[in-house]
Amino acid sequence: MSTSLEMKNIQxxxxxxHVVKDFDxxxxxxxxxxxxxxxxxxxxxxxxxxxxxxxPTSGDIFLGSRSxxxxxxxxxGIGMVxxxxxxxxxxxxxxxxxFPLTVRRMPQQEADEKVARAIRLVKMDQYCTRYxxxxxxxxxQRIALARAIVFNPSxxxxxxxLGALDRNLxxxxxxxxxxxxxxLNMTVVFVTHDQDEALTMSDRIAVMNEGRLVQVDDxxxxxxxxxxxxxxxxxxxxxxxxxxxxxxxxxxxxLLVAGGAQGEALLSxxxxxxxxxxxxxxxxxxxxxxxxxxxxxNALNGVIENALFLGEMTRYLVRxxxxxxxxxxxxxxxxxxxxxxxxxxxxxxxDCTVLS
Numbered sequence: 488m489s490t491s492l493e494m495k496n497i498q499x500x501x502x503x504x505h506v507v508k509d510f511d512x513x514x515x516x517x518x519x520x521x522x523x524x525x526x527x528x529x530x531x532x533x534x535x536x537x538x539x540x541x542x543p544t545s546g547d548i549f550l551g552s553r554s555x556x557x558x559x560x561x562x563x564g565i566g567m568v569x570x571x572x573x574x575x576x577x578x579x580x581x582x583x584x585x586f587p588l589t590v591r592r593m594p595q596q597e598a599d600e601k602v603a604r605a606i607r608l609v610k611m612d613q614y615c616t617r618y619x620x621x622x623x624x625x626x627x628q629r630i631a632l633a634r635a636i637v638f639n640p641s642x643x644x645x646x647x648x649l650g651a652l653d654r655n656l657x658x659x660x661x662x663x664x665x666x667x668x669x670x671l672n673m674t675v676v677f678v679t680h681d682q683d684e685a686l687t688m689s690d691r692i693a694v695m696n697e698g699r700l701v702q703v704d705d706x707x708x709x710x711x712x713x714x715x716x717x718x719x720x721x722x723x724x725x726x727x728x729x730x731x732x733x734x735x736x737x738x739x740x741x742l743l744v745a746g747g748a749q750g751e752a753l754l755s756x757x758x759x760x761x762x763x764x765x766x767x768x769x770x771x772x773x774x775x776x777x778x779x780x781x782x783x784x785n786a787l788n789g790v791i792e793n794a795l796f797l798g799e800m801t802r803y804l805v806r807x808x809x810x811x812x813x814x815x816x817x818x819x820x821x822x823x824x825x826x827x828x829x830x831x832x833x834x835x836x837x838d839c840t841v842l843s
Contacts, residue, residue, distance in 0.1 A: 489516040489674040490551045490641035492537065497546035499532055499698075506532050508698040510546070514676065519668055521677045523685040524695035525721070530678045531646055533695070537676060538644055539563050550641055561590075566640035570647040572631040574619040580630050581606070581615040587638045605633040608667055625656045632667065642674040649684060661687055682722050686710065694718050710768075714755075716842050719766050726772070726812050728765040730841060732757045740841055744787070746808035751784035751836040757843070767839035769815040774803055774824065774832050783833040787812065791828045805832050 492514040499507035507529045514520050522530035535541040537548060539560030548556050555563050574583050584605055588598040606612055609629040619627055628648060635643055645664075649657045665688055668675050679685055685692045686706045693703045694717075702714045713719035716727060730750065734741040735758060742750040744765060752765050767785075777788060789807035801823055803814040812832050824830060 489672050491516050492642055492674060492676070493549040494537070495547045495549070497533070497536065497543045497548070499536065499541065500544045506698050510700060512693060512700065512703065514674060516674055517672045519675045519677065519688060519690045521679060521685040521689040521692045522695055523679060523682065523692050525680060528695040529698040530695050534644055534646055534676060534678050538565055538567055564641045566635035566638070566643040568631050568635045568643070568645045568648045570650050572627045574627055574630060576619050579616050579618055580611065583619070583630055584633045584637050587634060591638065601637050605637040608636070608670070609633045609663070624652055625660060628652065628660060629663070632664070636667070636671065636673070642676065645675065645677045647679055664688065686722070694721065712840070713766070713842070716764055719842060724769050724813060726767050726769060728810055730763060730765045732759055732761045732763065732841065735759055739836060742841070745810050748787055752839040752841050753837065754841050755843070757841050763841040763843050765839055766842050767834050769802070769813040771838035772812060772814045772832050772834050774805065774814045774816060774830055777829040777831055784836045785839065786831055786833040788829070788831055791824055791826050791830055794824060794826055796823065805830060807832065
C-alpha cells in the first residue's frame with residue numbers, strides 16, 4: 488500500500504552549518520520523486536531525515552497523516568536501497584532478502600512466500616543459494632532492491648543506487664526499477680546527481696541547491712521552463728547569452744543581445760530595461776553557412792570552433808563575438824560543417840526565454 492509523504496518546513500543544522508533550509512514538499516501515494524542536485528546540495532541529508540538516520544533540527548515529517556519525526560528508523564516501515572548495496576556477505580541471496588522479515592519475527596511460511604515473490608519480481612529466482620561475492624554489481628543491486636521491498640514498505644528510498652554500475656547496466660536497471668515501482672504502485676524517493684536518471688525515471692523532480700528546493704516539476708516542465716539560471720544550466724545543456732529587455736509586447740521581449748544584435752524571446756516577468764540571460768537549448772539552434780537566408784528572429788554570425796561527431800548527432804561550438812553557442816544537430820546524411828567555417832546560428836522566439 489503506497490503512502491503519501493510530507494516534509495513541512497524542515498531545517499537541518501550541523502553546528503553553524505545550515506545544510507537543509509525551508510524544505511517543504513508533498514509527495515503523493517505511488518509517486519516517483521527524485522531529489523536532484525550537485526554534491527553538497529543537501530539531497531542525501533533530506534533522504535536520511537525521511538529514513539530516520541538523521542533528525543531534523545526543526546520541522547515535521549508525515550507518512551500519511553502520522554508524524555514520524557520522533558519514530559526510530561526501524562519503526563517507520565520504510566525500505567532503503569544504498570549505493571553500495573549493503574548486502575551481508577555471509578548470507579545467501581535468499582537469507583539477505585529474508586533479513587527484514589526475520590527481524591520482524593514473521594512466521595516462516597509467510598516469510599518464504601514473500602521472499603520468493605520479491606526475488607521473482609527482480610528476476611533473480613535461480614540465484615537464491617548464491618552469496619553476494621558470486622554476483623555481478625547489477626545482480627547485487629537487484630537483491631538489495633528485493634530486500635528493500637520484501638516487507639511491503641509504505642515508501643521506498645533509494646540513495647544513488649545506480650552510481651556504481653556501468654552505463655549499459657545502468658540503463659537496464661532504470662527500466663527495471665520503473666517497472667517494479669509501477670507494478671507495486673510504490674511511493675519512491677530517489678536521490679541522484681545524474682540528470683539523465685532524474686529526467687527518465689521521475690514523475691516529478693525536486694532540484695536542490697545549497698540546501699534549498701529550487702524547483703519541483705515534472706521532467707518536461709523542468710527541462711523546457713526552468714525557473715532560473717541554476718536549474719537551466721544543471722538540468723541539460725543550455726546556452727545563456729547576456730541580454731537587455733528593450734521593449735515588451737504581449738509577453739515577448741525585443742532584446743539587445745551581447746554584441747549589440749537584436750533578438751526576441753519569451754519573458755518570465757521582466758520589464759523594459761531589465762537585464763537578464765537569454766536561454767536556449769542547443770537542439771533548438773539552427774546552423775548553416777553564413778550566406779544562408781535566415782528568417783528567424785534570433786540570428787548571430789559566428790565561426791565554428793569545434794565540431795564533435797557523436798554518432799546520432801554532431802555538437803558544434805560556435806564563437807559569436809564574445810559568446811560561445813553550443814548547437815546539437817541530428818545527423819541525417821547532411822554534410823558536416825568543418826571547423827573554421829563561417830556560419831549563422833538562429834532560433835525561434837518561442838524556443839527561448841529570458842531568465843534573471
